[in-house]
Amino acid sequence: MDKKNKKYYLINAIAILVVFLIIQTLMSTGMLNRYISTIIMLICINIIMATSLNLSTGFMGQLVLGHAGFMAIGAYTAGILGIALKTSGMPGFVMLIICLIAGGLLASIAGIIIGIPALRLKGDYLGIMTLGFGEIVRIALTNLTGLTNGAQGLTRIPKIANFTNVYFIMALCVAAIMMLSRSRHGRAIISIKENEIAAESVGVDTTFYKVSGFAISAFIGGIGGGLFAFTIGYIAPLNFGFMKSVDILVIACLGGLGSITGSVIAAIVFTILPEALRQFDAYRMIAYSLALILMMLFRPQGLFGTSEFSTEKTLAFAKRVLSKKGKRDKKAKKGGKS
């Protein structure tokens, strides 16, 4: 089993590398211009945001309407630190990692602060509390002018994120959540969604898992925010309003809550779609919102539901199809029956 797993990990790692190399070559040969490159980086950031929200809302079943709050904390921490370290002469990559981890840590502290009261609240009440948290973060960022430069936002953040590090940090985050969701701890987190009381009665420490679930989700959300700051180079409180939280939730829901594959695909589709519709300007948001409604009407559980893409199953499926075809060919050669 272990050996088998290793094999599939290797295949997945190679697939990730191949995708990276393809996009990287396209970029370096100039086939993809700067605008498209930025969009690809934004896709990666949206994947990070959607998968991290999927952990708390999809796997743990706790409605979070303020994920942009964590993103904002990560972005501002990383941004402020990045500006301070700009003149230190540190290599860009080291600086990026330090800033991102700092942003993630601060966001996860906020996640714990939110997670502890969340133990008492359920469903929509939790959702509205996280919404309140997100709004408070935004209002605080607008008003703490000394630290955050208020509504004008932070400018001149060094743009030290490039496609290579955004892509690999994204792959790392997604892999971490994927592996967590399949581990013992991941099953404990899923059991909270399925039935919290039953989980508790069979000995799952729901308090611990709920709080740590929020903390991890917020940590990765904070990293996403930090990457956003270093990609765009400019952040303002308006970037992290209630609508941003909704955007992330929409991506996670459309992909399918509880499916990381779904989040990844939906993040790609729903980052490209508004950009592709840009030429229709006035009709852009109408088309986008209609797409949202229609999608939910015809596929309420999201694109993937709770199922995942699995290399193992795909390979097994391919083998089966091929061998069937082979058998059929043999049969056809034998006598042409059936």
Added chain:
Amino acid sequence: MDVLLQQIINAIKVGSIYAVIALGYTMVYGIIRLINFAHGEMMMFGAYFAYILAVSTPLPFIVVLFLAMGLTALLGMLIEKIAYAPLRKAPRLSVLITAIGMSLFLQNLAQLIWGAEPKRMPSVELFEPIVLGNIKIDAITIVTVGLSVIFMIALQIFVKHTKPGKAMRAVSEDKEAAALMGINVNNTITLTFAIGTALGALGGVLYAVAYQKVEFVMGIMPGLKAFVAAVLGGIGLIPGAMLGGFIIGIVENMTKAYISTEWADGIVFLILIIVLLVKPSGIMGKNTKEKV
């Protein structure tokens, strides 16, 4: 002292607007457990309808108000039939996303039809402002508070003492059992939507008159705050929505007057969080025990 009284009067005016919008939220939530994010947009459409009627016809304010409420109720029923009814059995989050999609759609539709420029709502001068010493209470304040209180009482009587009201309570308690007792569940839900959106439109018209502005984004913040009010009072409860609306109005106004304008919204949300921590089902909500 006079300033304080004047502030309290303003707070009651704003609070009653929030309370009316929160009533719509609470009714819809009570019956199908859906946070109707499009409710703020219903409010905005109500205000636009009233604006068009007020500008293009010589009808008196009250008629304009009721026409706008009726039109918005029709729109609400239509939306319920198209977007929410097919999702009765779907996971609750999908319905929530549909509501968010609907909210975005209506906002952009309004922008497309009426443009992004804010319109100036004609002011309402029904009678001379009442002056008590240094305090001035203008007509619109009295109309706003009066109308909201009348509608709240009417709604309470409707829900408690009439047959459709009883059906509403039955459906919100248990859909299947209600259907077995011969209640038409779908019609009851549609009726609830009609009343809820009409109340939203009432709030929208009053809001537009109070701030003399109609624009396509006007539903977002009041909608959010009205929802906070509904949760604060205990969502699904009519008296809870009223209480929540007035609390939010007073807190917001007092913060703006005495602490800071910028932090007002933040303090509103902070109070919400604190109340929920102390009493997770809202001020008037009852705690229900969960059984395995």
